[in-house]
Amino acid sequence: MIEPTVYDLSSPGRHGPLLPVLDVPEAPLPDGYLREDLLLPELSELDTVRHFVRLSQRNMGIDTNFYPLGSCTMKYNPKVNEKAAGLAGFTDLHPLQDAEMTQGAMQLLLELQVYLAEISGFDAVTLQPAAGAQGELTGVLMMRKYQLDRGETQRTKILVPDSAHGTNPATTTMSGLQVVELPSSPRGNLDLEALKANLDDTVVGLMLTNPNTLGLFEERILEITQLVHEAGGLVYGDGANMNAIVGVVKPADLGIDVMHFNLHKTFSTPHGGGGPGAGPVGVVAKLAPFLPGPVVSVEHIPDDFDDEEEHVHFDEDGDDFRLIWHMPSKSIGRVRSYYGNFGVLVRAYTYIRMHGAPGLRRIAENAVLNANYLKARLQQEASYPVAFGDRICMHEFVAQGILEGAPDIHTMDIAKRLMDYGFHPPTVYFPLIVREALMIEPTETESKATLDAFADAMIQIAREAREEPELLKDAPHSAPVKRLDEVRAARQMILCRC
Amino acid sequence: MPFIANTDADRDAMLAAVGLERIEDLFRDVPEQHRYATLDLPEPLSELEVLREVSALADENDHLGELASFLGAGAYRHFVPSVVDFLAGRSEFYSAYTPYQPEVSQGTLQAIFEYQSMVAALTGMDAANASHYDGATATAEAVIMALNSATGNRPGGKGPRKRVVLSPALNPQYREVVHTYTQGMGLDIVGGDLIDHDFHTLLELVDEDTACVVVQNPDFLGQLHSAAEMQDLADAVHAAGALLAVSVDPISLGMFTPPGEYGVDIVMGEGQSLGNALNFGGPYLGFFAMRTADVRKSAGRIAGETVDVDGQTGYVLTLSTREQHIRRGRATSNICTNQALMALRACIYLAAMGKHGLRSVAEQCYHKAQYAATRISMIPGYQIVGEKPFFKEFVVRCPAPVHVIKDYLLMEWGIVAGYDLVDDYPELGECLLLCVTEMNTRQEIDDLVEALASVAEMVEDMELELVRELEDVR
Amino acid sequence: MAYKFDATARYAESHDWARVEGDVVVCGISDYAQHALSDVVFIELPSAGKTVTKGDVYSTVESVKAAEQVYAPVSGEIVAVNDDLESTPELINEDPYGAAWIIKVKPSDPGQFDELMDAAAYETFLSEHE
Numbered sequence A: 001m002i003e004p005t006v007y008d009l010s011s012p013g014r015h016g017p018l019l020p021v022l023d024v025p026e027a028p029l030p031d032g033y034l035r036e037d038l039l040l041p042e043l044s045e046l047d048t049v050r051h052f053v054r055l056s057q058r059n060m061g062i063d064t065n066f067y068p069l070g071s072c073t074m075k076y077n078p079k080v081n082e083k084a085a086g087l088a089g090f091t092d093l094h095p096l097q098d099a100e101m102t103q104g105a106m107q108l109l110l111e112l113q114v115y116l117a118e119i120s121g122f123d124a125v126t127l128q129p130a131a132g133a134q135g136e137l138t139g140v141l142m143m144r145k146y147q148l149d150r151g152e153t154q155r156t157k158i159l160v161p162d163s164a165h166g167t168n169p170a171t172t173t174m175s176g177l178q179v180v181e182l183p184s185s186p187r188g189n190l191d192l193e194a195l196k197a198n199l200d201d202t203v204v205g206l207m208l209t210n211p212n213t214l215g216l217f218e219e220r221i222l223e224i225t226q227l228v229h230e231a232g233g234l235v236y237g238d239g240a241n242m243n244a245i246v247g248v249v250k251p252a253d254l255g256i257d258v259m260h261f262n263l264h265k266t267f268s269t270p271h272g273g274g275g276p277g278a279g280p281v282g283v284v285a286k287l288a289p290f291l292p293g294p295v296v297s298v299e300h301i302p303d304d305f306d307d308e309e310e311h312v313h314f315d316e317d318g319d320d321f322r323l324i325w326h327m328p329s330k331s332i333g334r335v336r337s338y339y340g341n342f343g344v345l346v347r348a349y350t351y352i353r354m355h356g357a358p359g360l361r362r363i364a365e366n367a368v369l370n371a372n373y374l375k376a377r378l379q380q381e382a383s384y385p386v387a388f389g390d391r392i393c394m395h396e397f398v399a400q401g402i403l404e405g406a407p408d409i410h411t412m413d414i415a416k417r418l419m420d421y422g423f424h425p426p427t428v429y430f431p432l433i434v435r436e437a438l439m440i441e442p443t444e445t446e447s448k449a450t451l452d453a454f455a456d457a458m459i460q461i462a463r464e465a466r467e468e469p470e471l472l473k474d475a476p477h478s479a480p481v482k483r484l485d486e487v488r489a490a491r492q493m494i495l496c497r498c
Numbered sequence B: 001m002p003f004i005a006n007t008d009a010d011r012d013a014m015l016a017a018v019g020l021e022r023i024e025d026l027f028r029d030v031p032e033q034h035r036y037a038t039l040d041l042p043e044p045l046s047e048l049e050v051l052r053e054v055s056a057l058a059d060e061n062d063h064l065g066e067l068a069s070f071l072g073a074g075a076y077r078h079f080v081p082s083v084v085d086f087l088a089g090r091s092e093f094y095s096a097y098t099p100y101q102p103e104v105s106q107g108t109l110q111a112i113f114e115y116q117s118m119v120a121a122l123t124g125m126d127a128a129n130a131s132h133y134d135g136a137t138a139t140a141e142a143v144i145m146a147l148n149s150a151t152g153n154r155p156g157g158k159g160p161r162k163r164v165v166l167s168p169a170l171n172p173q174y175r176e177v178v179h180t181y182t183q184g185m186g187l188d189i190v191g192g193d194l195i196d197h198d199f200h201t202l203l204e205l206v207d208e209d210t211a212c213v214v215v216q217n218p219d220f221l222g223q224l225h226s227a228a229e230m231q232d233l234a235d236a237v238h239a240a241g242a243l244l245a246v247s248v249d250p251i252s253l254g255m256f257t258p259p260g261e262y263g264v265d266i267v268m269g270e271g272q273s274l275g276n277a278l279n280f281g282g283p284y285l286g287f288f289a290m291r292t293a294d295v296r297k298s299a300g301r302i303a304g305e306t307v308d309v310d311g312q313t314g315y316v317l318t319l320s321t322r323e324q325h326i327r328r329g330r331a332t333s334n335i336c337t338n339q340a341l342m343a344l345r346a347c348i349y350l351a352a353m354g355k356h357g358l359r360s361v362a363e364q365c366y367h368k369a370q371y372a373a374t375r376i377s378m379i380p381g382y383q384i385v386g387e388k389p390f391f392k393e394f395v396v397r398c399p400a401p402v403h404v405i406k407d408y409l410l411m412e413w414g415i416v417a418g419y420d421l422v423d424d425y426p427e428l429g430e431c432l433l434l435c436v437t438e439m440n441t442r443q444e445i446d447d448l449v450e451a452l453a454s455v456a457e458m459v460e461d462m463e464l465e466l467v468r469e470l471e472d473v474r
Numbered sequence C: 001m002a003y004k005f006d007a008t009a010r011y012a013e014s015h016d017w018a019r020v021e022g023d024v025v026v027c028g029i030s031d032y033a034q035h036a037l038s039d040v041v042f043i044e045l046p047s048a049g050k051t052v053t054k055g056d057v058y059s060t061v062e063s064v065k066a067a068e069q070v071y072a073p074v075s076g077e078i079v080a081v082n083d084d085l086e087s088t089p090e091l092i093n094e095d096p097y098g099a100a101w102i103i104k105v106k107p108s109d110p111g112q113f114d115e116l117m118d119a120a121a122y123e124t125f126l127s128e129h130e
């Protein structure tokens, strides 16, 4: 069954919600400015509701299925987050209202800045970036400007491991810098010899994901950051995988100078079918002047100020303060409008407040335990190779869709067959350095029972691959559509119903 | 612990299966001296407690749900029909990731396709993508696309063009973000500080090095440019071999000529108005529409129609070779996560309001804004600035400092007056940018007029004394 | 995997081929390269009149999952471009050495052609690097 598009459902003369009758006189419409036709659909409210409810039923989400998409941290999104972000005091707040009117929202931002700084060990945090990639751009532009500010104009390169997410090299190029790709070591970590060979005074810094996209912690992280610092470089931490270490280790303690968080991963904000996210960036003190602005900061109010005034806060010492917007002195500028994806920040704030320090540590511990348990079952019972499988993994691991006795079966076939078992497939064909990669991240919110069901399905699929390969080749059998022709889509380029 | 399903017994069994004794053993790669650093965070809260705390913070804000507001300047209060929250709140939508696996993501993909279709229809362009972070970053991405576009190269193999001409009437925050994004690209960005907002003055900056010109319509000060005027601009920009990008208010397109009809190459802007709340500045929606010829140079996710092995229609993410996950260091943008849920809200909004609804929203904004401006223009001491027609925003020159007027209106009348233009356009003098939408009742507008009139009277009666006094209160 | 080769062509390690036809060198990508890409959906073509240096990227060939750069096997001026590939990029999969030639170059250094591998050498190169 296909679901028709809104245009197919449209019927001339139908309409949805009405506005109140116009209560002012009509003004003449200007000549030479007006459009003739507007090709939007004409639907009744029920048409709209049925259509989008049906569409929703053609999706898997965390709330309907296990969704072990590696690198994406598809954990449960607590419903209280939605309630908090939906409060009228937040949703009906205009970003350009005077600061006196928005002190509550600013207080939330300030606290979140403080919590994220505490969790990561950094000295300052900006909440402005809208997603991880924008956090990367923010961080790399700051690194660049820091080097220029020191007069190190010859530094134009960023070192990026070959296991990095595509956003790392893309960010580098966008920042006007050159990517130098570094190979991985036989242990699945950064190759230190290659690092040393490339570290000179043309390097702005290194972008490092820790744990990396293979799910492995950098065993020699302290040596790495020291080497980069000795060469006058900075270390950027891609914090997409923070779920593995939140509450366990502070990235700044490891020598990272600047890092983005993905609040839509580690801090449970829903991914929305592709966004919104939030990519706050933490920095060590020497980079703080370069942060994008405005950031919330505290202004102390002199003693003789009229205390009756509303919206004055008192700090622990009983001193008055109010919150103001502040532009850091050497700022790279604003990276987007206003202050960030505020609604996402409210959700993350709520989540952190519910967990506190012990709760956050439990997140990492359970995420890592779940991943190792699943990895062990797949290795032991289903003979899926796991990249660097002899090591303890962190929050995720990279299996391979390579099965003995089933030479024609590929990762894609296994992924599609998992759908028939009611599971969203893992991330496939990433990282690029692992052949037939199946990157599996269970997250801490899944139970052992769910992991067992998933492992059982993978074991069953491995058997099918040998005995009835066409079951995999023709999969999925039970999804709303069968395998889709991506080549045709790219060649035809039907991008709208116009 | 909240949201963790495993019991201690489960954990023990799992540890045994992994062959470890203690949870700590999982973290042996983490340098020991840094393992289990102390975190100084507030105590964990239950759901009930956290809601109390967060509600207290929300209550501390004076939000627009409780006030009459004439504040816009890039973020707008429009009617959001109930179906939008209801349908976008389906967690099959919001708890899904980017639709990498199309067979189990048809809901998201079809909604994106429909969103793209309606944005293309609204703007009169060939194609649209599935969102940028906001209007500002969509503008920066438009500039970058223009720099990379085939027509962006200078004739005679003289290398890529490096000049970008920004209208001074383009949202000041968008101009800032263009500067931030491109700071490493060695560009020559001009125009933003022009005092004269006339297109002819802007065109004087366009030379053979120019990759693109970016304007806004209606512009930041509310002024509308006619289709003919825009077409002339587009022709002149094209004659120089550059691209024209226009930031538009999507609600205005409910009644005004779509940019696709006046020769524009890129249409982008802030889509928050389309079914999204103010949210203190985010999450918002950068929409982006273009010509077919430029699609392969564009950034961001795009959904396309195709068929499955049985020939049944379905949707997939397509043209991904433009993106960072494939092109890596050769990609022109790093965008990955976008604002998909906001695009879904816009999609539902446009479907629900439809052809007739969007037109009536636009017309009500227009009529109410004209009504407000006409009445304000009759108050002695106030003057409407600008000769062109306007849509829902307009500039009023005031008889007293704008921040003084704003404070007075808020404290005495409960009115959020508008946006003070003094910082962004000091040359205009004491000017207020007012915004009127379908959300403002006639009563609110009449109150605003009365309040402004009383300011004028006070200024006249007590001359600047009161003004100074008012400043002291501040 | 058995790949096709054009015995009259020469090959570069980047999987580009070159063939002398009169006073021009015809260039394209090898059967191995088109296999590795799978279904080609798009090709970005250069314009005639441009000069290329051996090793320059002159085109990008895309499948659904990859965007591979194509390198000039010899230096010279591009005198012809195969515009058919714009509308039918699948020719690259179907006939990589024939209908799917990409550019014709008027070589500035004819000696460069001789430096390329012949079909046998390229076949050996492939078997060593597969």
Ligand SMILES: Cc1ncc(COP(=O)(O)O)c(C=O)c1O
Pocket (backbone or CB within 6 Å): A071, A072, A131, A132, A133, A134, A165, A167, A209, A213, A238, A240, A241, A262, A277, A279, B335, B336, B337
């Ligand atoms: C390792 C890694 N880095 C960076 C990113 C980019 O983050 P975002 O999608 O929020 O822009 C991702 C997300 O996909 C990621 O997995």
